[in-house]
Amino acid sequence: MEQRTKINAEDGKQDLVITREFDLPLELLFKAYEDPEIVGQVMEMNVLKYESKKHGSYQFEKTDDKGNPVFRANGVIHEFTANRKIIKTFEMENTPFGVQLEVYDFEKLGADRSKLTMHVIYESAALRDQVLKLPFAQGINMAHNRIQNILNKLK
Amino acid sequence: MNLRRDVFQAIADPTRRAILLLVATQAMTAGAIASNFDTARPTVSKHLQILTECELLGQTQTGREIHYHINAKKMKEVADFIEPFRKMWDDRFNKLEAIMKNYKPKK
Numbered sequence: 438m439e440q441r442t443k444i445n446a447e448d449g450k451q452d453l454v455i456t457r458e459f460d461l462p463l464e465l466l467f468k469a470y471e472d473p474e475i476v477g478q479v480m481e482m483n484v485l486k487y488e489s490k491k492h493g494s495y496q497f498e499k500t501d502d503k504g505n506p507v508f509r510a511n512g513v514i515h516e517f518t519a520n521r522k523i524i525k526t527f528e529m530e531n532t533p534f535g536v537q538l539e540v541y542d543f544e545k546l547g548a549d550r551s552k553l554t555m556h557v558i559y560e561s562a563a564l565r566d567q568v569l570k571l572p573f574a575q576g577i578n579m580a581h582n583r584i585q586n587i588l589n590k591l592k
Numbered sequence: 593m594n595l596r597r598d599v600f601q602a603i604a605d606p607t608r609r610a611i612l613l614l615v616a617t618q619a620m621t622a623g624a625i626a627s628n629f630d631t632a633r634p635t636v637s638k639h640l641q642i643l644t645e646c647e648l649l650g651q652t653q654t655g656r657e658i659h660y661h662i663n664a665k666k667m668k669e670v671a672d673f674i675e676p677f678r679k680m681w682d683d684r685f686n687k688l689e690a691i692m693k694n695y696k697p698k699k
Contacts, residue, residue, distance in 0.1 A: 466692065
């Protein structure tokens with residue numbers, strides 16, 4: 438089956454390209470990156486700030502059950518052109534992954550079809566590969582937390 | 593850390609990728625592999641050594657000859673490396689699509 442989300446990460450390079458075609462009109466796809474409420478829903482994060490405009494900035498946060506922040510990310514918006522293009526930075530706070538530059542290109546494919554191309558540039562090839570491996574680490578941590586929760590209930 | 597043993601370092605080299613393609617269909621001796629390249633024989637040997645060290649290639653001895661063959665298990669590991677990252681984005685985009693399909697503009 439054809440994969441709807443594709444990643445092109447060439448060996449030894451410090452960037453990667455993510456492409457995805459949506460069964461959505463271009464305007465609705467772009468709206469999901471414009472409306473702070475929807476951004477928060479998609480990212481499953483609390484949006485502390487999200488200024489969808491040139492020279493705007495944003496900050497997200499994820500909290501645990503008790504409301505303590507466990508993850509925070511932020512960035513600045515360099516370009517924000519409706520239904521066309523967004524250029525922004527993205528940084529995970531208190532992590533060694535540095536700042537990444539993200540270029541989003543929005544394309545109309547048909548009345549109800551649109552395409553997003555994300556070009557992500559990292560500070561170095563080594564950092565890119567570390568970020569690529571992150572979901573692995575998260576998966577392991579999540580499994581570990583689940584086990585810990587089960588064990589705690591048994592106590 | 594020995595970088596040579598890093599699988600991703602190993603496949604970053606175009607000659608080494610060509611060697612992997614070459615032996616993907618059949619096991620070959622170092623000489624047979626080298627005859628496909630213009631590079632000097634010792635250079636090819638070095639590439640074979642690196643590929644063997646990081647377990648992308650395996651060796652089988654038949655009499656006096658050593659044949660190199662591809663290690664399918666290790667190759668799969670490399671191919672799967674990006675999959676959790678791709679899956680994470682795929683899930684996020686699926687969610688975005690689902691949310692926007694139900695989107696009602698606020699008047």
